Amino acid sequence: MAIGQLNLEAILRNFMPEETSENIIYFGTILLRLIIITIIFLIVKYFVESFFDANPAGRISFRGKQSPQRIKTINTLLRNFSMYILYFLFIYYLLTALGFPVGTLLAGAGIAGVAIGLGAQDLINDMINGFFIIFENHFEVGDFVQIPAEEITGTIEDVGIRTTTIQAASGDKFYIPNSLITTVNNKSRSTRQVTIEIPVADETEFKTFEAEMEDITQMIYEKYNEVMRDEPTIVGFVRGVDQTFNYRIAFTVATGEDYMHTSIFYREYLFALQEQDFKIPSSVYDET
Numbered sequence: 001m002a003i004g005q006l007n008l009e010a011i012l013r014n015f016m017p018e019e020t021s022e023n024i025i026y027f028g029t030i031l032l033r034l035i036i037i038t039i040i041f042l043i044v045k046y047f048v049e050s051f052f053d054a055n056p057a058g059r060i061s062f063r064g065k066q067s068p069q070r071i072k073t074i075n076t077l078l079r080n081f082s083m084y085i086l087y088f089l090f091i092y093y094l095l096t097a098l099g100f101p102v103g104t105l106l107a108g109a110g111i112a113g114v115a116i117g118l119g120a121q122d123l124i125n126d127m128i129n130g131f132f133i134i135f136e137n138h139f140e141v142g143d144f145v146q147i148p149a150e151e152i153t154g155t156i157e158d159v160g161i162r163t164t165t166i167q168a169a170s171g172d173k174f175y176i177p178n179s180l181i182t183t184v185n186n187k188s189r190s191t192r193q194v195t196i197e198i199p200v201a202d203e204t205e206f207k208t209f210e211a212e213m214e215d216i217t218q219m220i221y222e223k224y225n226e227v228m229r230d231e232p233t234i235v236g237f238v239r240g241v242d243q244t245f246n247y248r249i250a251f252t253v254a255t256g257e258d259y260m261h262t263s264i265f266y267r268e269y270l271f272a273l274q275e276q277d278f279k280i281p282s283s284v285y286d287e288t
Helices: 009-013 022-053 068-097 103-105 111-119 119-135 206-223 258-275
Strands: 143-148 152-159 164-168 173-177 190-199 235-238 243-254
Touching: 022 068, 022 152, 022 235, 068 152, 119 152, 119 164, 143 258, 152 173, 190 206, 190 258, 206 243, 206 258
Parallel strands: none
Antiparallel strands: 143 152, 152 164, 164 173, 190 243, 235 243
16 A cells, blocks of 8 residues: 555645645645545455455365364454454554554554553464464364353354354353363264153053164154264163163264253153053152
Protein backbone atom coordinates (compact mmCIF):
# COMPACT_ATOMS: atom_id res chain seq x y z
CA MET A 1 0.00 0.00 0.00
CA ALA A 2 2.03 2.99 -1.26
CA ILE A 3 -0.31 5.74 -0.14
CA GLY A 4 2.60 7.82 1.09
CA GLN A 5 4.18 7.79 -2.39
CA LEU A 6 1.13 9.43 -3.93
CA ASN A 7 1.34 13.23 -4.01
CA LEU A 8 -2.17 13.62 -2.68
CA GLU A 9 -1.54 17.21 -1.68
CA ALA A 10 -0.69 18.18 -5.26
CA ILE A 11 -3.72 16.32 -6.56
CA LEU A 12 -5.95 18.07 -4.04
CA ARG A 13 -4.56 21.49 -4.94
CA ASN A 14 -5.54 20.90 -8.58
CA PHE A 15 -9.18 20.61 -7.54
CA MET A 16 -9.23 23.37 -4.94
CA PRO A 17 -9.39 27.15 -5.53
CA GLU A 18 -6.01 28.94 -5.30
CA GLU A 19 -7.16 30.95 -2.26
CA THR A 20 -7.77 27.77 -0.23
CA SER A 21 -5.91 27.95 3.06
CA GLU A 22 -3.00 25.62 3.85
CA ASN A 23 -4.86 24.21 6.84
CA ILE A 24 -7.73 23.05 4.65
CA ILE A 25 -5.25 21.54 2.17
CA TYR A 26 -3.43 19.78 5.01
CA PHE A 27 -6.51 18.30 6.67
CA GLY A 28 -8.05 17.50 3.28
CA THR A 29 -4.94 15.53 2.34
CA ILE A 30 -5.12 13.53 5.58
CA LEU A 31 -8.83 12.87 5.06
CA LEU A 32 -8.18 11.70 1.50
CA ARG A 33 -5.48 9.30 2.73
CA LEU A 34 -7.86 7.87 5.33
CA ILE A 35 -10.59 7.36 2.73
CA ILE A 36 -8.22 5.60 0.31
CA ILE A 37 -6.82 3.36 3.07
CA THR A 38 -10.34 2.47 4.25
CA ILE A 39 -11.50 1.66 0.70
CA ILE A 40 -8.47 -0.56 0.10
CA PHE A 41 -9.05 -2.28 3.46
CA LEU A 42 -12.72 -3.00 2.69
CA ILE A 43 -11.86 -4.37 -0.77
CA VAL A 44 -9.12 -6.65 0.58
CA LYS A 45 -11.38 -7.74 3.48
CA TYR A 46 -14.13 -8.66 1.02
CA PHE A 47 -11.78 -10.82 -1.07
CA VAL A 48 -10.26 -12.50 2.02
CA GLU A 49 -13.71 -13.38 3.38
CA SER A 50 -14.85 -14.62 -0.03
CA PHE A 51 -11.71 -16.74 -0.31
CA PHE A 52 -12.30 -18.49 3.02
CA ASP A 53 -16.06 -18.79 2.43
CA ALA A 54 -15.05 -20.97 -0.52
CA ASN A 55 -13.34 -23.28 2.04
CA PRO A 56 -9.77 -23.38 0.67
CA ALA A 57 -8.71 -25.68 3.52
CA GLY A 58 -10.89 -28.36 1.96
CA ARG A 59 -8.69 -28.28 -1.16
CA ILE A 60 -5.37 -28.41 0.71
CA SER A 61 -3.77 -31.84 0.79
CA PHE A 62 -3.13 -32.68 4.44
CA ARG A 63 -1.54 -35.91 5.59
CA GLY A 64 -4.14 -38.67 5.59
CA LYS A 65 -7.88 -38.44 5.18
CA GLN A 66 -9.39 -35.42 6.91
CA SER A 67 -12.88 -35.20 8.37
CA PRO A 68 -15.19 -32.33 7.37
CA GLN A 69 -15.03 -31.07 10.98
CA ARG A 70 -11.22 -30.84 10.89
CA ILE A 71 -11.28 -29.06 7.54
CA LYS A 72 -13.84 -26.61 8.91
CA THR A 73 -11.70 -26.02 12.01
CA ILE A 74 -8.54 -25.36 10.00
CA ASN A 75 -10.46 -23.07 7.66
CA THR A 76 -11.76 -21.09 10.66
CA LEU A 77 -8.28 -20.80 12.15
CA LEU A 78 -6.70 -19.58 8.89
CA ARG A 79 -9.53 -17.11 8.40
CA ASN A 80 -9.16 -15.67 11.90
CA PHE A 81 -5.39 -15.42 11.54
CA SER A 82 -5.70 -13.62 8.20
CA MET A 83 -8.24 -11.18 9.62
CA TYR A 84 -5.97 -10.38 12.58
CA ILE A 85 -3.15 -9.48 10.19
CA LEU A 86 -5.46 -7.45 7.96
CA TYR A 87 -6.83 -5.39 10.87
CA PHE A 88 -3.32 -4.85 12.23
CA LEU A 89 -2.15 -3.45 8.89
CA PHE A 90 -5.29 -1.30 8.61
CA ILE A 91 -4.71 0.29 12.03
CA TYR A 92 -0.99 0.69 11.29
CA TYR A 93 -1.62 2.63 8.06
CA LEU A 94 -4.40 4.70 9.63
CA LEU A 95 -2.07 5.84 12.41
CA THR A 96 0.68 6.51 9.88
CA ALA A 97 -1.69 8.61 7.76
CA LEU A 98 -2.63 10.62 10.86
CA GLY A 99 1.03 11.44 11.40
CA PHE A 100 1.90 9.06 14.22
CA PRO A 101 5.49 7.72 13.85
CA VAL A 102 4.37 4.13 14.33
CA GLY A 103 7.61 2.59 13.06
CA THR A 104 9.72 4.72 15.37
CA LEU A 105 7.44 4.02 18.32
CA LEU A 106 7.61 0.29 17.70
CA ALA A 107 11.38 0.29 17.25
CA GLY A 108 12.16 2.44 20.28
CA ALA A 109 9.40 1.48 22.68
CA GLY A 110 11.89 0.61 25.44
CA ILE A 111 10.27 0.05 28.82
CA ALA A 112 6.78 0.51 27.38
CA GLY A 113 7.52 -2.23 24.86
CA VAL A 114 8.64 -4.60 27.59
CA ALA A 115 5.47 -3.85 29.58
CA ILE A 116 3.30 -4.44 26.54
CA GLY A 117 5.22 -7.63 25.80
CA LEU A 118 4.59 -8.95 29.29
CA GLY A 119 0.94 -8.00 29.03
CA ALA A 120 0.66 -9.79 25.68
CA GLN A 121 2.36 -12.92 26.96
CA ASP A 122 -0.95 -14.67 27.64
CA LEU A 123 -2.21 -13.68 24.19
CA ILE A 124 0.89 -15.16 22.55
CA ASN A 125 0.54 -18.35 24.61
CA ASP A 126 -3.11 -18.60 23.55
CA MET A 127 -2.18 -18.30 19.88
CA ILE A 128 0.70 -20.78 20.05
CA ASN A 129 -1.39 -23.34 21.91
CA GLY A 130 -4.20 -22.78 19.41
CA PHE A 131 -1.90 -23.74 16.54
CA PHE A 132 -0.80 -26.92 18.32
CA ILE A 133 -4.42 -27.84 19.13
CA ILE A 134 -5.43 -27.53 15.48
CA PHE A 135 -2.46 -29.08 13.72
CA GLU A 136 -1.99 -31.90 16.22
CA ASN A 137 -5.74 -32.55 15.87
CA HIS A 138 -6.56 -32.65 19.58
CA PHE A 139 -10.20 -31.96 18.76
CA GLU A 140 -12.41 -30.65 15.98
CA VAL A 141 -15.58 -28.62 15.68
CA GLY A 142 -18.44 -30.92 16.73
CA ASP A 143 -16.36 -33.11 19.07
CA PHE A 144 -17.69 -33.87 22.56
CA VAL A 145 -14.89 -33.09 25.03
CA GLN A 146 -14.11 -32.72 28.70
CA ILE A 147 -11.65 -30.10 30.02
CA PRO A 148 -10.78 -31.47 33.51
CA ALA A 149 -8.82 -28.39 34.65
CA GLU A 150 -11.81 -26.13 34.00
CA GLU A 151 -14.44 -28.75 34.94
CA ILE A 152 -16.18 -28.17 31.61
CA THR A 153 -17.82 -30.82 29.42
CA GLY A 154 -19.55 -30.06 26.15
CA THR A 155 -19.42 -29.85 22.37
CA ILE A 156 -16.75 -27.87 20.52
CA GLU A 157 -18.58 -25.06 18.74
CA ASP A 158 -15.67 -23.01 17.44
CA VAL A 159 -11.88 -23.06 17.55
CA GLY A 160 -10.26 -19.66 17.17
CA ILE A 161 -6.67 -18.57 17.10
CA ARG A 162 -7.01 -17.32 20.69
CA THR A 163 -10.05 -19.00 22.25
CA THR A 164 -12.10 -22.18 21.97
CA THR A 165 -15.89 -22.10 22.35
CA ILE A 166 -17.62 -25.02 24.09
CA GLN A 167 -21.37 -25.48 24.46
CA ALA A 168 -22.35 -27.52 27.51
CA ALA A 169 -25.39 -29.81 27.63
CA SER A 170 -27.06 -27.28 29.93
CA GLY A 171 -26.91 -24.70 27.16
CA ASP A 172 -24.13 -22.68 28.80
CA LYS A 173 -21.49 -21.43 26.38
CA PHE A 174 -17.86 -21.22 27.53
CA TYR A 175 -15.12 -19.19 25.85
CA ILE A 176 -11.84 -20.72 27.00
CA PRO A 177 -8.39 -19.20 26.27
CA ASN A 178 -6.37 -21.82 24.41
CA SER A 179 -3.48 -21.53 26.89
CA LEU A 180 -5.76 -22.92 29.64
CA ILE A 181 -6.51 -26.08 27.64
CA THR A 182 -3.71 -28.29 28.95
CA THR A 183 -5.54 -31.64 29.22
CA VAL A 184 -8.44 -32.74 26.99
CA ASN A 185 -10.56 -35.85 27.18
CA ASN A 186 -11.95 -36.12 23.64
CA LYS A 187 -14.91 -38.42 24.10
CA SER A 188 -15.67 -38.36 20.38
CA ARG A 189 -12.54 -40.39 19.71
CA SER A 190 -13.86 -43.39 21.60
CA THR A 191 -17.05 -45.42 21.93
CA ARG A 192 -19.53 -45.81 24.76
CA GLN A 193 -21.36 -48.84 26.07
CA VAL A 194 -25.07 -49.04 26.75
CA THR A 195 -25.93 -51.92 29.07
CA ILE A 196 -29.56 -53.03 29.17
CA GLU A 197 -30.85 -55.31 31.93
CA ILE A 198 -34.42 -56.57 31.78
CA PRO A 199 -35.70 -58.25 34.99
CA VAL A 200 -37.17 -61.71 34.44
CA ALA A 201 -40.33 -62.81 36.24
CA ASP A 202 -40.37 -66.19 37.97
CA GLU A 203 -43.21 -67.53 35.80
CA THR A 204 -41.41 -66.67 32.54
CA GLU A 205 -40.90 -69.42 29.94
CA PHE A 206 -37.15 -68.87 29.58
CA LYS A 207 -36.54 -70.31 26.11
CA THR A 208 -39.36 -68.29 24.58
CA PHE A 209 -38.21 -65.20 26.47
CA GLU A 210 -34.61 -65.63 25.28
CA ALA A 211 -35.68 -66.06 21.66
CA GLU A 212 -37.83 -62.93 21.89
CA MET A 213 -34.97 -60.93 23.41
CA GLU A 214 -32.65 -61.98 20.58
CA ASP A 215 -35.23 -60.87 17.99
CA ILE A 216 -35.72 -57.49 19.71
CA THR A 217 -31.95 -56.99 19.98
CA GLN A 218 -31.49 -57.61 16.26
CA MET A 219 -34.36 -55.24 15.48
CA ILE A 220 -32.78 -52.49 17.61
CA TYR A 221 -29.36 -53.04 16.01
CA GLU A 222 -30.80 -52.66 12.52
CA LYS A 223 -33.10 -49.74 13.41
CA TYR A 224 -30.39 -47.67 15.13
CA ASN A 225 -27.44 -48.84 13.08
CA GLU A 226 -26.21 -45.27 12.45
CA VAL A 227 -25.18 -44.89 16.10
CA MET A 228 -23.85 -48.44 16.53
CA ARG A 229 -20.10 -49.03 16.52
CA ASP A 230 -20.19 -52.81 16.83
CA GLU A 231 -22.66 -55.68 16.94
CA PRO A 232 -24.51 -56.03 20.25
CA THR A 233 -23.25 -58.50 22.84
CA ILE A 234 -25.98 -60.71 24.29
CA VAL A 235 -24.69 -61.68 27.73
CA GLY A 236 -27.87 -63.51 28.67
CA PHE A 237 -29.18 -64.35 32.13
CA VAL A 238 -27.32 -62.82 35.08
CA ARG A 239 -28.06 -62.78 38.81
CA GLY A 240 -30.11 -59.82 40.02
CA VAL A 241 -31.08 -58.79 43.56
CA ASP A 242 -32.38 -61.26 46.15
CA GLN A 243 -32.39 -64.41 44.01
CA THR A 244 -33.88 -62.65 40.96
CA PHE A 245 -32.54 -62.87 37.42
CA ASN A 246 -31.99 -60.23 34.72
CA TYR A 247 -31.33 -60.56 31.02
CA ARG A 248 -28.34 -58.43 29.95
CA ILE A 249 -27.43 -57.00 26.52
CA ALA A 250 -24.57 -54.61 25.79
CA PHE A 251 -24.53 -52.16 22.85
CA THR A 252 -21.49 -50.22 21.66
CA VAL A 253 -22.52 -46.79 20.41
CA ALA A 254 -20.89 -43.53 19.34
CA THR A 255 -19.84 -41.14 22.05
CA GLY A 256 -22.56 -38.78 23.10
CA GLU A 257 -25.28 -41.21 22.00
CA ASP A 258 -25.25 -43.38 25.12
CA TYR A 259 -27.32 -41.14 27.39
CA MET A 260 -30.28 -40.69 25.06
CA HIS A 261 -30.24 -44.16 23.54
CA THR A 262 -30.23 -45.95 26.89
CA SER A 263 -33.79 -44.70 27.37
CA ILE A 264 -34.69 -45.44 23.74
CA PHE A 265 -33.43 -49.04 23.92
CA TYR A 266 -35.28 -49.74 27.17
CA ARG A 267 -38.42 -48.37 25.57
CA GLU A 268 -38.05 -50.71 22.58
CA TYR A 269 -37.56 -53.76 24.80
CA LEU A 270 -40.42 -52.98 27.20
CA PHE A 271 -42.92 -52.17 24.46
CA ALA A 272 -42.03 -55.30 22.46
CA LEU A 273 -42.19 -57.56 25.54
CA GLN A 274 -45.51 -56.05 26.55
CA GLU A 275 -46.93 -56.83 23.10
CA GLN A 276 -45.91 -60.48 23.60
CA ASP A 277 -47.54 -60.57 27.08
CA PHE A 278 -44.27 -61.05 28.96
CA LYS A 279 -44.55 -59.84 32.54
CA ILE A 280 -41.95 -57.51 34.00
CA PRO A 281 -41.65 -58.19 37.76
CA SER A 282 -42.24 -55.36 40.21
CA SER A 283 -39.33 -53.81 42.07
CA VAL A 284 -38.13 -55.83 45.05
CA TYR A 285 -38.50 -52.61 47.03
CA ASP A 286 -42.26 -52.32 46.36
CA GLU A 287 -44.51 -53.03 49.35
CA THR A 288 -46.75 -56.09 48.93
